[in-house]
Each structure stands twice: as structure tokens, then as C-alpha cells.
Amino acid sequence: MTSDTWIRSLESELMILSPTVRELVLRDAREVIREVGDDNIHDVLGDPADYANAARNAFVSEKTTDEPQAHLGPVTVDFRGLTNSAVRSRLWDPTNPRIFTSKIFGIGWDINLGAIAVKLGLLRPDDYDDEAVRAIPPTIWRCSTGYPVVLSVIAACQTLRGRSSFGNALLAILPTIWSQRAVPRTEDALVRNAIASGAVTLAVGTTLQRNSRKTNGSTTILAGVVLFLQLLLPVRAGLKQLWRTQKDTHE
Amino acid sequence: MAGTDHITQLRKGTIDLAILSLLQSSPRYGGEIVSILGSFQGLDASGGTVYPLLTRLKKQELVTTTWEESPSGPPRKYYHLTDLGRRTFVELVDNWRGLSAAMNSILEGGSQ
Numbered sequence: 001m002t003s004d005t006w007i008r009s010l011e012s013e014l015m016i017l018s019p020t021v022r023e024l025v026l027r028d029a030r031e032v033i034r035e036v037g038d039d040n041i042h043d044v045l046g047d048p049a050d051y052a053n054a055a056r057n058a059f060v061s062e063k064t065t066d067e068p069q070a071h072l073g074p075v076t077v078d079f080r081g082l083t084n085s086a087v088r089s090r091l092w093d094p095t096n097p098r099i100f101t102s103k104i105f106g107i108g109w110d111i112n113l114g115a116i117a118v119k120l121g122l123l124r125p126d127d128y129d130d131e132a133v134r135a136i137p138p139t140i141w142r143c144s145t146g147y148p149v150v151l152s153v154i155a156a157c158q159t160l161r162g163r164s165s166f167g168n169a170l171l172a173i174l175p176t177i178w179s180q181r182a183v184p185r186t187e188d189a190l191v192r193n194a195i196a197s198g199a200v201t202l203a204v205g206t207t208l209q210r211n212s213r214k215t216n217g218s219t220t221i222l223a224g225v226v227l228f229l230q231l232l233l234p235v236r237a238g239l240k241q242l243w244r245t246q247k248d249t250h251e
Numbered sequence: 252m253a254g255t256d257h258i259t260q261l262r263k264g265t266i267d268l269a270i271l272s273l274l275q276s277s278p279r280y281g282g283e284i285v286s287i288l289g290s291f292q293g294l295d296a297s298g299g300t301v302y303p304l305l306t307r308l309k310k311q312e313l314v315t316t317t318w319e320e321s322p323s324g325p326p327r328k329y330y331h332l333t334d335l336g337r338r339t340f341v342e343l344v345d346n347w348r349g350l351s352a353a354m355n356s357i358l359e360g361g362s363q
Contacts, residue, residue, distance in 0.1 A: 064276035124282040125302045126328055129309070131316075243326045246318045 003033045006041050008047055013052030017059055025055045038155040064092065069100035081105035082178075085188040092191055092231045093120050094125045113228050128235055129158050134185050135245070136238040141185065142236050148227075151200035155207070164207040172203035190234060197228035252346060267349060268295050271332065274314060280327040305330060313339055315327040340357060 014022045015176060029045065036044045045051050066078035080087040081104030090101040094114035101112045117123040136144075155172035156165035179189075179196035205219035266288065273284055281302060288296035308314045313336035320327040332340065 095306065097297070097299050121324075124281065124327070125298055126305055126326075129306060192322070239325070243318050246326075 003030075003038050003104060005191040006033070006045070009048035010052055011051060013049055014055060015058065019058045025059070027043070030047075042049075056139075066096070066133050067180050072107060073147055075107055076109065077100035078102050079105055085191075088195070089187065091227075092194070094123050097125070106131060109211050111224075113195045113231055116228070118234055123235070127239055128187075132235055132238040132242060133187050133190055135241040136185065136234045137241055140234055140237045144197075144230055145180070147201045147230065148172075148179060148196040151197075151204050156204050158204070158207050163211055164203075168207055172200040173201040184203065190231060193208050194227045194230035197230040198223045254271060260296070266294060266300060266339075267308065268343050269294060269296070270301070271309065271313065271336060271343065274330055274332045274336070275340055275348040278317070278329045280319075280329050282323075283329075308336070312336075347351070 002244035007026060007029065011022070011026060012189070013026060017025065026156055029051065037222050069078040069080060071077065078087060087104050089102055090096075090112060091110055092114045093101070093112055095115060096112055099112055099115045099119070100109045103110050109139060114123070114128065116150055152172045155164065155169045159166055159169035176199075179192040203221060203225040205222055209219055269288055269291075270284060273279060273287060279287075281298075284305070285296065285298045285301045285340045288294050290300060305314065309316060309330075312333055315333050316328045316330055319329050321327040
């Protein structure tokens with residue numbers, strides 16, 4: 001392998017890095033090649049793929065989706081929640097004992113409802129995983145995913161009857177469509193459905209409150225409770241199903 | 252703090268090996284693993300560190316889980332080493348011993 005081929009292979013393996021860092025790695029590699037000569041490239045630097053792997057490990061940030069996208073002084077900022085399932089999972093992460101987590105979409109903080117469930121003794125930190133989600137009984141899953149759909153229809157009817165604004169209907173319908181697009185029975189589908197359930201509760205509740213001329217924070221609290229229950233109850237049902245299945249297998 | 256980053260980097264991987272080692276002797280539940288590792292000051296392994304690692308080890312098929320009745324509360328998830336986990340553990344222990352000997356030698360100012 002000539003030095004040009006080796007460098008080209010390395011370059012193609014380094015596309016994940018920023019142009020500045022990539023150029024730095026390539027420059028260092030070129031310098032070493034100049035010192036050792038074309039014939040010894042492989043002996044000294046090894047395979048371009050391995051070299052690239054080591055460079056990626058050294059330069060790619062250890063930043064995980066636990067961390068926000070950016071900081072505004074002490075306040076956290078993150079706008080990846082709509083597109084990134086790992087970011088959304090911060091809303092329901094029983095393995096993380098921290099209650100406050102960076103907002104999944106916006107500026108500020110959200111509550112890690114998984115940590116609340118663990119602190120209330122409703123779940124153990126490692127109880128929740130994709131196995132528990134897959135074990136959710138079909139009836140419970142249908143009820144859970146049907147909730148935002150039914151409330152979206154109610155929100156649409158409220159708008160058609162002139163009792164609610166078009167924006168309020170969108171607040172219910174868009175998250176519901178977004179949640180229903182998730183692949184069935186994954187951890188992310190559960191979280192999406194809970195977010196949509198919270199949003200539709202807020203939309204319908206706000207309209208009902210406005211029409212009865214009562215405005216207080218109870219709708220927001222109710223939306224939060226619905227979000228929490230839409231995560232906790234299906235998972236608990238899935239866990240019970242898993243325990244039952246395992247018990248039956250043993251017997 | 253820069254020092255904290257370096258310590259985190261240094262500890263990375265070590266806790267994986269510690270968990271595999273604990274599971275080598277017998278299956279254990281998450282809380283038990285956290286409690287044992289937490290008793291080793293240098294490891295500084297809290298639940299927030301250990302539980303995500305257990306999830307990752309399960310995804311990598313190095314451990315598997317079963318539910319066992321618990322004397323208090325609902326059944327507990329017990330972690331067992333898989334065959335792949337056992338092989339990986341043996342390999343990691345070999346590497347760890349070589350690495351540890353080399354590092355001790357370097358830290359004591361020696362050369363090869």
C-alpha cells in the first residue's frame with residue numbers, strides 16, 4: 001500500500017470527525033509517513049481502519065445524550081428531543097437517580113419521571129427495559145395508545161364547534177400523529193405515547209377550563225400526572241406479565 | 252475540572268470488569284452489585300453508573316437476566332454471565348493483568 005492510498009483510506013474512515021480535527025490527524029499521520037518511509041507504513045502505523053478507530057476514540061467527545069446540547073450560562077439547552085430517541089428517554093430513565101434532567105426540547109429542565117417512580121418505590125432502577133415494554137399486555141397497550149387518539153378527536157370536535165382555537169387542536173393532533181408513527185412496542189414508542197398523552201390532556205383540559213372560565217394550574221398538573229401514569233402503568237403491567245411467564249415456566 | 256475527566260477516563264472499562272467478576276462467582280441482583288461496588292472507595296460506583304452499564308452488558312449479550320422472588324417486594328432481576336460473558340471475562344482478566352503490570356512498572360519509573 002502506498003502512502004497516498006493509506007492516507008486516502010484513513011481520510012475516508014475519519015469523516016465522523018470535524019474538518020479541523022480530521023486535518024490534524026491526517027497531518028500527524030503524513031509527518032510519521034515522511035519519517036518512516038512508504039515501505040514501513042504498515043509496520044509503524046498499522047491498518048488505516050485501526051488508526052482511524054484510535055483517532056476517533058481520542059477525539060470524539062465523550063458527550064452522551066445525558067448531557068444537553070448546549071448551556072446558556074447555568075441553564076441547559078437542547079432541541080434534539082423531537083428527532084432523537086435517546087434524548088427523549090431522559091424523561092423516563094429509572095437507572096438515572098437524578099430527578100432534574102436537561103429539557104428534551106427547549107431551554108431549562110425536565111423531570112426524570114423514572115427517578116420519581118424509583119424514589120416512590122414503584123419500580124426498581126433496572127426493572128425497565130425493552131423486554132418489559134414488549135411484555136405489556138395487548139389490551140393495556142391498546143388502551144394506552146388509544147388515549148391520545150380519543151382525546152385528539154375530542155380536541156378536533158371542540159375546534160369544529162368553535163369552542164376551541166385551531167392552535168389548541170394542533171397541540172393535540174400533531175403529537176398524537178407523531179406518537180402513532182413510532183414502531184410498536186419499543187421503549188421509544190412508550191415515551192412518545194406518554195408525551196402525546198400529556199399534550200392532548202393539556203389541550204383538551206385548557207379548552208374545558210377556558211369554557212368554564214376557571215383558569216388555574218390544575219390542567220398542567222393533570223397533564224403531568226397523565227404523562228407519568230402513561231409511562232408507569234404499562235411498564236408495571238409488562239413487568240407483572242414477565243414475572244407471571246417466568247413463574248409458569250419454573251412450575 | 253480536568254482531573255475529574257481524567258479519573259473518569261481511567262475508570263472507564265474497569266467497572267465493566269468488576270461487574271463481570273462479581274457475576275463470575277454467582278448471579279446477583281442490581282442493588283447487590285451497586286452495594287458491593289460502592290464499598291470499594293476507588294471505584295466510586297453509584298447506581299447511576301452501574302445500572303446503565305448492566306443494561307449495556309445485557310445488550311452486548313455478556314449477561315442475561317432472570318426474575319427471582321424477593322423476600323421484600325416484587326421479584327428482582329438477577330444478572331447471570333452468559334458463555335460469551337465468561338469468555339470475555341477471562342480475556343479481560345488476562346489483559347488487565349498485563350496492563351496492570353506494565354503500568355506499575357512505568358509508574359515506578361522503570362523501563363521494559
